[in-house]
Amino acid sequence: MSEYKKIKNEKINIDAQGKTIEVGREKLMIAGPCAIESYDQLLATAKFVKSVGANILRGGAYKPRTHPNSFQGLGNEGLEILKAVKKEVGMPVITEILDVRDLKDVYDIADIIQIGSRNMQNFSLLSEVGKQDKPVLLKRGLASTINEWIGAAEYIMDESNEKVIMCERGIRTYNDYTRNTLDLAAVPIIHKETGLPVIVDPSHSTGIRYLIEPMSKAALACGADGLMIEVHPNPDMALSDGEQSLNFEEYSKLMKSIKF
Amino acid sequence: MSEYKKIKNEKINIDAQGKTIEVGREKLMIAGPCAIESYDQLLATAKFVKSVGANILRGGAYKPRTHPNSFQGLGNEGLEILKAVKKEVGMPVITEILDVRDLKDVYDIADIIQIGSRNMQNFSLLSEVGKQDKPVLLKRGLASTINEWIGAAEYIMDESNEKVIMCERGIRTYNDYTRNTLDLAAVPIIHKETGLPVIVDPSHSTGIRYLIEPMSKAALACGADGLMIEVHPNPDMALSDGEQSLNFEEYSKLMKSIKF
Amino acid sequence: MSEYKKIKNEKINIDAQGKTIEVGREKLMIAGPCAIESYDQLLATAKFVKSVGANILRGGAYKPRTHPNSFQGLGNEGLEILKAVKKEVGMPVITEILDVRDLKDVYDIADIIQIGSRNMQNFSLLSEVGKQDKPVLLKRGLASTINEWIGAAEYIMDESNEKVIMCERGIRTYNDYTRNTLDLAAVPIIHKETGLPVIVDPSHSTGIRYLIEPMSKAALACGADGLMIEVHPNPDMALSDGEQSLNFEEYSKLMKSIKF
Amino acid sequence: MSEYKKIKNEKINIDAQGKTIEVGREKLMIAGPCAIESYDQLLATAKFVKSVGANILRGGAYKPRTHPNSFQGLGNEGLEILKAVKKEVGMPVITEILDVRDLKDVYDIADIIQIGSRNMQNFSLLSEVGKQDKPVLLKRGLASTINEWIGAAEYIMDESNEKVIMCERGIRTYNDYTRNTLDLAAVPIIHKETGLPVIVDPSHSTGIRYLIEPMSKAALACGADGLMIEVHPNPDMALSDGEQSLNFEEYSKLMKSIKF
Numbered sequence A, B, C, D: 001m002s003e004y005k006k007i008k009n010e011k012i013n014i015d016a017q018g019k020t021i022e023v024g025r026e027k028l029m030i031a032g033p034c035a036i037e038s039y040d041q042l043l044a045t046a047k048f049v050k051s052v053g054a055n056i057l058r059g060g061a062y063k064p065r066t067h068p069n070s071f072q073g074l075g076n077e078g079l080e081i082l083k084a085v086k087k088e089v090g091m092p093v094i095t096e097i098l099d100v101r102d103l104k105d106v107y108d109i110a111d112i113i114q115i116g117s118r119n120m121q122n123f124s125l126l127s128e129v130g131k132q133d134k135p136v137l138l139k140r141g142l143a144s145t146i147n148e149w150i151g152a153a154e155y156i157m158d159e160s161n162e163k164v165i166m167c168e169r170g171i172r173t174y175n176d177y178t179r180n181t182l183d184l185a186a187v188p189i190i191h192k193e194t195g196l197p198v199i200v201d202p203s204h205s206t207g208i209r210y211l212i213e214p215m216s217k218a219a220l221a222c223g224a225d226g227l228m229i230e231v232h233p234n235p236d237m238a239l240s241d242g243e244q245s246l247n248f249e250e251y252s253k254l255m256k257s258i259k260f
Helices: A039-051 A076-089 A100-109 A123-130 A146-157 A186-194 A202-206 A209-221 A248-257 B039-051 B076-089 B100-109 B123-130 B146-157 B186-194 B202-206 B209-221 B248-257 C039-051 C076-089 C100-109 C123-130 C146-158 C186-194 C202-206 C209-221 C248-257 D039-051 D076-089 D100-109 D123-130 D146-157 D186-194 D202-206 D209-221 D248-257
Strands: A013-016 A019-022 A028-032 A056-058 A093-096 A112-115 A136-139 A164-168 A198-200 A226-230 B013-016 B019-022 B028-032 B056-058 B093-097 B112-115 B136-139 B164-168 B198-200 B226-230 C013-016 C019-022 C028-032 C056-058 C093-096 C112-115 C136-139 C164-168 C198-200 C226-230 D013-016 D019-022 D028-032 D056-058 D093-096 D112-115 D136-139 D164-168 D198-200 D226-230
Touching: A028 A039, A039 A056, A039 A076, A039 A248, A056 A076, A076 A093, A076 A100, A093 A100, A100 A123, A100 D100, A112 A123, A123 A146, A136 A146, A146 A164, A146 A186, A164 A186, A186 A198, A186 B209, A198 A209, A202 A209, A202 A226, A209 A226, A209 A248, A209 B186, A209 B209, B028 B039, B039 B056, B039 B076, B039 B248, B056 B076, B076 B093, B076 B100, B093 B100, B100 B123, B100 C100, B112 B123, B123 B146, B136 B146, B146 B164, B146 B186, B164 B186, B186 B198, B198 B209, B202 B209, B202 B226, B209 B226, B209 B248, C028 C039, C039 C056, C039 C076, C039 C248, C056 C076, C076 C093, C076 C100, C093 C100, C100 C123, C112 C123, C123 C146, C136 C146, C146 C164, C146 C186, C164 C186, C186 C198, C186 D209, C198 C209, C202 C209, C202 C226, C209 C226, C209 C248, C209 D186, C209 D209, D028 D039, D039 D056, D039 D076, D039 D248, D056 D076, D076 D093, D076 D100, D093 D100, D100 D123, D112 D123, D123 D146, D136 D146, D146 D164, D146 D186, D164 D186, D186 D198, D198 D209, D202 D209, D202 D226, D209 D226, D209 D248
Parallel strands: A028 A056, A028 A226, A056 A093, A093 A112, A112 A136, A136 A164, A164 A198, A198 A226, B028 B056, B028 B226, B056 B093, B093 B112, B112 B136, B136 B164, B164 B198, B198 B226, C028 C056, C028 C226, C056 C093, C093 C112, C112 C136, C136 C164, C164 C198, C198 C226, D028 D056, D028 D226, D056 D093, D093 D112, D112 D136, D136 D164, D164 D198, D198 D226
Antiparallel strands: A013 A019, B013 B019, C013 C019, D013 D019
């Protein structure tokens, strides 16, 4: 089980308007909507989550969806909104990349580049983000083993970029109560096997609002380096993942209930 | 998903040598060997785990094993050892029942009767333990849904016994790093859907020693009512489950590191 | 993977009203309702399935159900109906046992004793059916590995009964289109590893009527020693498993379409 | 479950040296090595598989591997070899594409373009192969639902290309005997839900040589439109997937044992 090179990665520092977030020392509290829907939606969310302690803004411009006729994100318009809100609110931002041909556009705006679960073994994409110098958030694949997930991180690190942050987001099992099964043991496992930081996404992993607070607490208790949480001004109107998004009041309550 | 009767069970009190453990208010810290191997082994373990804070002693007399030629436990001799050690050390004990015909013998000794994962849907056995008055620890089946697990608890409670304690012990998934995948979301789910207490078994769920401490912390952080941990004087010599058992020093370190 | 004793079991002969079915040479075509609901229901079904080629009648008297308030079968009354229909129609019968205490009653009537998926690791029950001389149909557990399934067969054979017939009935996976995932590779695997006969249950494994015919053909093509199929005079009115039961016309069509 | 547009795709014709293979009427018997290793290896394999009835040659130039230090295929050199062998032997060929930037090169050589399991939800790649006119073989993802797999096909067909051939290659389950669990029910399901042709890969799905023949028979019995089988002149020396590849004699025996 210890077949992996222990990679004691270089420090991952994220520039947050003058001050610096050092991953591993300070928790990454990532929050924001699943998809960027409008300037107003993103701005309101950013201001709120920052006010209650979030230190990174999330928002998807390109959304991978099961069927082609579902909402696919605002694309480049979404990136423009993200750029404007980032400047307005002064928060570092994370956004997902789906296509190697979008890398330049995403690089210009993102402080952390996200590789989503469906692309965890898109090795061309992994190599390309490995050739640039921004930190990469590597979500675990829908049904990936630990070995495959670390292998994917190695594709990035084998280029010149060791700034990989792993993200446990639940795995696919027979269990039908939750959307996925959150595999929290992955947190200490990744720490031990690779030395890389690991954050947890309690929103996608459970898909159920009332589980986000207890799973956030559990994630931090076993050593997670941060949390990634979906927040939307009006979850019932969200164009994607509404049922697992917190509204502002719920997110505020969560942030008060956890220690980080 | 809220198809279940909310069962606000009567208080579960466990008699611990004069004082009383009220499940839900005080954490159940269950510890001991997977299988009872000898009087000396169990006595030493019991004294030690009690000295560092465990409040219930576990030990299996009947062991369900995949193949018939594996060690099957000491049977009635094991129960006699458990009885003697219980008296000597003054700890309440939990032990597993496999066969309805053993109920009387187990009842005489056990303070909590355990139904193991393989028997979670042995409905005859569930009904029989439902007809007596000792608390029942109901381990989740190897690959049980939440619905099936609650259904099994209903078989016990539909008789006259509402003193059911649920135990999350990991579920079977494709994930091959750990023995099972610990599904901690089950803790808040069972609380919400049934009102029953839930404890967590980090030993069977992970099968790996170094994961027991972080998973114990995570379990308590999301509201678990206790922990069930395998402790053996000499794990390398254990007749079953050695690779996931803690030795005395490791258990002592664990108990110091968690708050309960 | 070849850690198992190759058990070349004694011939399994089933007495079918004077003539003998030799398992392995002649296919076991088991058909009948999930649960025995009435004499008329079972009699009509038995006559029909026999007329189109079935050679064993199935019918459950004790039904293991997820929740205690679901229909649990007619119990002893069901066994009496099975006995009467067996005599009337002249077909050997198979029925499931759930509780060691029912063994004598089931033994008196059944030509094959069925152990269901939920009891595959009820080792007390396995040992008891191992001590008698009727053939035992051992269904694979809901999420059992090949190793566990063979281990369960060993519990029976380690007593004096080597007449074990294995039954693949689908395993639990993340796949949500079918009720279970039919693992047909288990057929050649069990043949190779143990020498035991293996039949396939396309009804429980898929849970969908239109899949029963193609899966029956696939099962026979890879060497299955028979099929176990749910047939009901009026599936829409069935007290259990209606959605996966064939009506008479569908079963007749199936039997014409397969070669066995 | 019938939420999908029934897509009665245009006929898929594959040009095979003058004559035409009409998918659906004639079985696709695809064979060849996992990875193209040399001109001699591919040429010998192509000649042999053609001589015993294969009608399409497979061979990977770009190989997606879990770790970056594993053999990644010969890349463009592999494509050149494939082109030469195709011409020499006169067989249509299929090869996998991993990166949108390779599409032109692959298009020039391949008669069928393969999308592998890891890229089943690489939506950029799906859209690009949807914009060209060669048939696309879409392998099911490692742990994809039927819904997700059909969704992926829709991404291709929503562009201008309806020539999609689905390939069941086993899914990820807890089952540890085989490499994956072959889900043959997917064959009639895809036929019913979409009208698309479906072939089966018994090599990747089982990962074990002795299972390839029975699973091939089962696949054809339930309606598969073809088989995709790994053949290597010397499986023990193969640079990838040797343990599941057939040698020439084994493949010859297989082709004689199945009817297609």
